[in-house]
Structure formats: C-alpha cells, structure tokens
Amino acid sequence: xxxxxxxxxxxxxxxxxxxxxxxxxxDLTRLLIQLSKMLSFLFSRLFSTLxxxxxxxxxxxxxxxxxxxxxxxxxxGESATFADQEALRVSLGLDQPLFIQWQSYMLGLLQGxxxxxxxxxxxxxxxxxxxxxxxxxxxLAGLLVALVLxxxxxxxAALRKDSVYDNGSMVFALLGVSIPNFWxxxxxIYLFSLTFGWLPVSGNEGFSSLILPAITLGTALAAIxxxxxxxxxxxxxxxxxxxxxxxxxxxxxxxxxxxxxxNASLPIITILGLQLGTLLGxxxxxxxxxxxxxxxxxxxxxxERRDYPVVQACILLISLSYVLVNTLTDLVYAWLDPRVRxxx
Amino acid sequence: MPKxxxxxxxxxxxxxxxxxxxxxxxxxxxxxxxxxxxxxxxVEWLGYDDLGRPILDxxxxxxxxxxxxxxxxISVSLIVGTLVGTLSGWFGGYIDLIIVRFMDxxxxxxxxxxxxxxxxxxxxxxENVIFALSVVxxxxxxxxxxxxxxxxxxxxxxxxxxxxxxxxYRILRYHIIPLLLAPLLIEATFGIAGVVIAExxxxxxGLGVQPPMASWGSMIKHGTSYMLMAPHMVLAxxxxxxxxxxxxxxxxxxxxxxxxxxxx
Numbered sequence: 001x002x003x004x005x006x007x008x009x010x011x012x013x014x015x016x017x018x019x020x021x022x023x024x025x026x027d028l029t030r031l032l033i034q035l036s037k038m039l040s041f042l043f044s045r046l047f048s049t050l051x052x053x054x055x056x057x058x059x060x061x062x063x064x065x066x067x068x069x070x071x072x073x074x075x076x077g078e079s080a081t082f083a084d085q086e087a088l089r090v091s092l093g094l095d096q097p098l099f100i101q102w103q104s105y106m107l108g109l110l111q112g113x114x115x116x117x118x119x120x121x122x123x124x125x126x127x128x129x130x131x132x133x134x135x136x137x138x139x140l141a142g143l144l145v146a147l148v149l150x151x152x153x154x155x156x157a158a159l160r161k162d163s164v165y166d167n168g169s170m171v172f173a174l175l176g177v178s179i180p181n182f183w184x185x186x187x188x189i190y191l192f193s194l195t196f197g198w199l200p201v202s203g204n205e206g207f208s209s210l211i212l213p214a215i216t217l218g219t220a221l222a223a224i225x226x227x228x229x230x231x232x233x234x235x236x237x238x239x240x241x242x243x244x245x246x247x248x249x250x251x252x253x254x255x256x257x258x259x260x261x262x263n264a265s266l267p268i269i270t271i272l273g274l275q276l277g278t279l280l281g282x283x284x285x286x287x288x289x290x291x292x293x294x295x296x297x298x299x300x301x302x303x304e305r306r307d308y309p310v311v312q313a314c315i316l317l318i319s320l321s322y323v324l325v326n327t328l329t330d331l332v333y334a335w336l337d338p339r340v341r342x343x344x
Numbered sequence: 345m346p347k348x349x350x351x352x353x354x355x356x357x358x359x360x361x362x363x364x365x366x367x368x369x370x371x372x373x374x375x376x377x378x379x380x381x382x383x384x385x386x387v388e389w390l391g392y393d394d395l396g397r398p399i400l401d402x403x404x405x406x407x408x409x410x411x412x413x414x415x416x417x418i419s420v421s422l423i424v425g426t427l428v429g430t431l432s433g434w435f436g437g438y439i440d441l442i443i444v445r446f447m448d449x450x451x452x453x454x455x456x457x458x459x460x461x462x463x464x465x466x467x468x469x470x471e472n473v474i475f476a477l478s479v480v481x482x483x484x485x486x487x488x489x490x491x492x493x494x495x496x497x498x499x500x501x502x503x504x505x506x507x508x509x510x511x512x513y514r515i516l517r518y519h520i521i522p523l524l525l526a527p528l529l530i531e532a533t534f535g536i537a538g539v540v541i542a543e544x545x546x547x548x549x550g551l552g553v554q555p556p557m558a559s560w561g562s563m564i565k566h567g568t569s570y571m572l573m574a575p576h577m578v579l580a581x582x583x584x585x586x587x588x589x590x591x592x593x594x595x596x597x598x599x600x601x602x603x604x605x606x607x608x
Contacts, residue, residue, distance in 0.1 A: 048448070055449030060461075067465050174597075178590040180541045182548040182561065183582035186568045194572055281455020285545055289568075300549055303464035315453075315461045322454040 041334060049327045053320065060316045061105045064308050065098075075118055075306045088118070092309070114313045119305045124313045127298065132317070134204055135294030138217060139283055141210050143276070145218030146225055153222070154229025155256065161234065169226055176223025181282050185216040185289035202291035213290045217282055221275050228271045232264040239263070266337055273329025277322045284318075348598055351591030358588055361404050362411030372401040373556045381574040391576045393566065399580050405558035406581060410588070413473055413543040414536050420478040422532055425485025426524065430516055432486070433493030444490075450483045456542045463551040470553050477542055481535060488531050492524045526603045533596035537589045544585055560585045 067074050072089045089095050092115070093104055108114065114124040157169035192212060193201040200209045236242065237260055245255045284296030291297070295314050302310035361368075379392040390399040432443040450458070462476035496502060497520075505515050544561030546552040553559045560581040567577030 051445055052448050052452050056452045059449060063461060063465055068467060174590065174593060178593050179586055180544060182545055183564055183585060186571060186578050190571050190575060277454030281457045284457065284460060285548065288549060308465065311461060311464060315457060318457055319453050323452045
C-alpha cells in the first residue's frame with residue numbers, strides 16, 4: 001500500500017522536474033519561434049481566405065449583370081410599365097455606375113442587408129435564415145451516412161486486400177460515384193416509399209423523412225471516401241510502426257484503431273473538407289428530388305421566378321460556408337499535424 | 345480484357361448514336377395517343393412516355409445532347425485550362441500569383457452550384473449549358489497543368505532548350521505541353537463523366553435543354569411524376585446514364601493504371 005503511494009509520488013515529481021527542465025531559456029525562445037510560426041501560418045491562411053471571399057462576393061455580384069438584355073425587364077416581364085421598371089432599377093441601384101453598385105453591395109453585406117425579394121417583398125436575409133437549418137440538417141445527415149458507409153467498407157477492403165470484400169467495396173465505390181443523385185433519389189422513393197410504403201415520399205417531417213434524402217446525398221461521398229480510406233490505410237499498414245505494434249503483440253483491433261486509422265485520418269480529413277463542396281452542391285438537387293425546404297429549393301424556386309437577388313444571396317451563402325469549412329479543415333489539419341504549421 | 349471491352353463498346357455506341365442520330369429512322373417527337381404510358385414490349389422495346397412518344401428514340405436524342413455537351417465542355421475546358429495553367433506555371437511571379445488567386449475564387453464555388461446559377465441567369469439552352477459547365481470546368485485542368493509545369497520547368501531537357509536559346513513558345517509547345525498530356529487526358533476522361541452527370545442534373549432542374557429536345561436528365565424529371573404507373577420512364581434514362589458514366593469511370597481507372605500516374 002505504502003509502496004504504491006510512494007511510487008505515484010515519485011512519478012509525479014519526475015514529471016514536474018522534467019517539465020521544469022524543458023522551460024529553460026533556450027527552450028523558451030524555441031517555443032516563441034514556434035508560436036510565431038504558428039501565428040504566421042494562421043494569418044497567411046486567413047488572409048488568402050479573405051481574398052477568396054472578396055472574389056466570390058464580386059463574382060456573385062456580377063451575376064446579375066450577366067442576365068441577357070436588360071435585367072430589370074427580365075425580372076419584371078414584358079408587361080411592366082416604364083415607371084415600374086425605373087422604380088426597380090433605382091431600388092436595386094442598377095442606375096448607378098458599376099463600382100458604386102459594388103461598393104453598396106459590399107456595404108450592405110457587411111451590415112447583413114441582402115435587400116428584399118422581388119417576389120415576396122420580404123427581407124432576403126430572413127428567408128435564408130428560415131431555410132438554412134434544413135439544408136444544414138440534410139448536409140450533416142449526408143455526411144454521417146457517408147462516414148458510416150465508408151469507414152467499414154474502406155477499412156475492410158484494405159485489411160482484406162484482393163478478397164471478395166475488397167472487390168465488393170470497390171464495386172460499390174465505382175457505382176457510388178457513377179450513380180447520379182437525381183436518379184438514385186427517385187429510385188429509393190419508388191422502392192421504399194411507393195412499393196413498400198416504409199418511408200415518406202417527400203417533405204421534412206421528423207426523422208423518417210430525413211433517411212432517404214440523407215442516403216441519396218451521402219452515397220457519392222461514401223464511395224469517394226471508401227476508396228480514399230482503402231488507399232491510405234494500405235499505405236499506412238506498410239509502415240514500420242505497424243510492424244512494431246504487431247511485434248509487441250497488440251490486438252489487431254488496437255493496431256487498426258490506434259495506430260493505422262489514426263495515422264490515416266489526416267488525408268481523409270482533407271478529402272472530407274474538399275468533398276463537402278460536392279455535398280453542398282448535391283444538396284441543391286437532392287432538395288428538389290425530395291421537396292426538402294432548404295436553400296437549394298429556394299435557389300431553384302427563385303430562378304424560376306426570376307427573383308435574381310434571392311438567387312445571388314443563396315449562391316453566396318452556400319459558397320461562403322464552403323470557403324469557411326475549407327479554411328477550418330486546413331487549420332484542423334495544421335493542428336493535427338505539426339509538420340504543416342511549422343513548415344509554413 | 346472483357347473489363348475493357350464492355351465499357352468501350354458502350355462508349356463507342358454512345359458516340360455512334362450521337363453522331364449518326366439525324367440519319368437514323370427516329371421519331372422522338374411523334375405522338376401516338378393510344379400508346380400513352382405503354383410499358384416496354386417487343387414492338388417498342390422501351391415503351392412510351394406520358395405523351396405517347398417512343399422512349400428509345402428519345403433516349404437516342406438524349407445521347408446526342410449529352411455527347412455534344414460533354415465534347416464541347418471538355419474541349420473548351422481543356423484548351424483554356426491547359427493554356428492558363430501552363431503560362432501561370434511557366435512565368436511564375438506576379439502573373440502566377442494573380443492567376444492562382446483567380447483559380448481559388450472559382451474553386452470556392454461548390455460542385456455544380458456556379459453552373460446552376462449561371463444557366464439559371466443566362467436562361468436555358470444547350471449553348472448556355474456548355475458555357476456554364478466550361479466556366480466551372482477549366483479550373484481543374486488549369487490547376488493540374490500548372491502543377492505539372494512547375495515540376496517540368498527545371499528538368500534537364502527544358503534547361504537545355506533554354507540554354508540553346510529556344511523561345512517561350514517553342515519550349516512550351518515542344519518541351520512542356522507534350523509531357524502534360526498524359527495526366528490531362530486522364531483528368532479529361534473523368535471530366536467527361538462529371539459533365540454528363542452535370543448536364544443531366546441541369547436538365548433535371550429545368551435549366552438545360554428545352555423541350556421538345558430530349559435530355560436524359562429532363563426525361564428522368566418528367567418520369568418522376570408517373571412513377572407509380574410507368575416506372576420505365578425513370579428507369580430507362582437513368583440506366584443509360586449510369587451505364588455511360590460507369591463506362592467512362594472504368595476506362596478512366598484503366599487508363600490511369602496504364603499510364604501509371606498516381607499523384608492524382
């Protein structure tokens with residue numbers, strides 16, 4: 001009993017002394033240099049994000065000027081009076097020089113003002129906040145489906161390379177990237193809603209209505225991820241530290257979870273961040289298939305109504321969330337892998 | 345070997361049907377009222393749609409649409425992307441910096457979202473679909489061409505060409521671009537699969553080609569309203585679409601293995 005207590009004290013004292021040793025003067029300077037390198041990485045990453053955001057906003061701003069002919073006439077239709085047209089032109093600022101228009105668009109954006117919808121007359125920002133949670137819910141559910149499918153499929157394929165499982169997983173991966181979500185969706189509806197009657201056809205009422213859209217959205221990403229996980233794991237499994245872990249006599253599950261998957265997670269996170277864009281783009285089509293009341297549906301509805309300011313706002317919101325997620329992925333990557341932040 | 349023969353046959357059929365479409369005895373817009381929603385039979389293999397038009401004939405017209413959109417988009421993207429990427433990588437400095445920032449902005453739009461916005465704003469039509477998808481597509485080629493140029497730039501044969509006094513055009517044309525072609529070709533193969541899905545997607549959303557022209561995407565969209573009575577209206581175009589995309593992806597994989605390029 002006493003012995004145990006003493007040993008614990010001894011260990012603690014050893015750790016404290018070790019820690020105090022690392023804090024000597026030269027190490028402190030090294031720490032500061034590392035910190036400044038980390039900060040400079042952070043700032044350079046945030047700076048380029050800022051430029052990309054500025055460019056995205058400008059491109060989206062220019063969209064309305066790409067309407068063939070007169071955008072005001074296109075939005076109001078042929079029958080509108082001249083007075084109505086001029087009123088809309090002035091209220092959208094389209095009578096101003098391009099640079100002034102850009103300036104006021106930027107200023108409005110910074111103040112959270114995206115203007116009003118031409119169709120419902122309500123503020124666009126409110127319409128978007130109303131729809132955004134549904135899209136977020138769908139995207140997260142799609143991501144979850146992708147991970148749940150891809151992790152076991154990719155891992156088993158790598159662990160049992162060239163086996164039936166491996167071939168099966170890779171056939172799934174090939175089919176998954178080749179099957180368009182606007183066809184997979186209707187097929188799932190036909191099978192599970194119309195034929196078996198297990199799940200609702202469309203809409204957003206509770207968990208059961210989320211299942212089919214999430215599968216439709218997540219399948220392509222699952223396929224890409226499964227391939228990626230297989231390739232990365234195969235590479236990692238050849239490393240020396242895996243052989244060491246095996247030699248130590250660790251259980252196979254411990255080797256895979258703690259040694260292999262952990263080291264394979266870095267490239268997988270990068271792919272996940274990059275592919276999230278495909279997920280968000282795919283969400284637009286999936287929302288149309290399942291009448292899911294999100295941003296994608298709002299975008300297509302607004303295109304049909306020629307409500308271009310709302311279209312601009314939707315595109316902007318989805319792109320900006322994508323840019324932010326990508327930046328976040330980079331930062332997480334740097335946080336997980338010190339080599340990235342120190343080499344910057 | 346059969347792994348290559350089947351997808352290759354599918355693609356050759358796609359090409360032939362697309363090019364020879366106008367000379368085939370087709371009646372994609374011929375309405376036969378008694379045959380509305382008629383399921384597949386020995387007379388008409390794939391049945392009729394909700395207006396009584398033969399689905400097989402419309403699928404072949406859809407093959408024309410998807411083939412020409414894919415061909416147009418990949419050609420434009422490949423040429424523009426290779427040019428921009430090679431010049432950016434070769435000149436470096438401020439030119440490179442500006443072009444890279446420019447590419448970053450285009451890459452910031454997720455998936456086909458920019459194409460949806462562009463074709464929504466420009467209005468439907470096959471030219472606008474090609475334009476919108478090319479605006480999205482060139483960046484991938486440009487990024488790849490730039491990365492490859494950067495690594496090729498310091499190779500011995502390029503340095504030798506510089507030392508011999510070759511001008512920029514000659515170096516790029518004879519010493520750099522020929523070496524870029526293999527990775528760009530693979531990117532183009534997978535690009536075709538992406539464009540075929542994207543065109544059908546735009547048409548599914550009502551932003552692609554307009555009726556009475558046929559597109560596999562708009563056929564699927566149209567069929568979803570009649571799924572209980574006539575599932576063949578959704579099945580047929582979807583399976584053809586899947587078959588073409590699958591074939592392109594399989595051949596792309598094989599091509600990548602053959603040319604032994606793993607960096608992608």
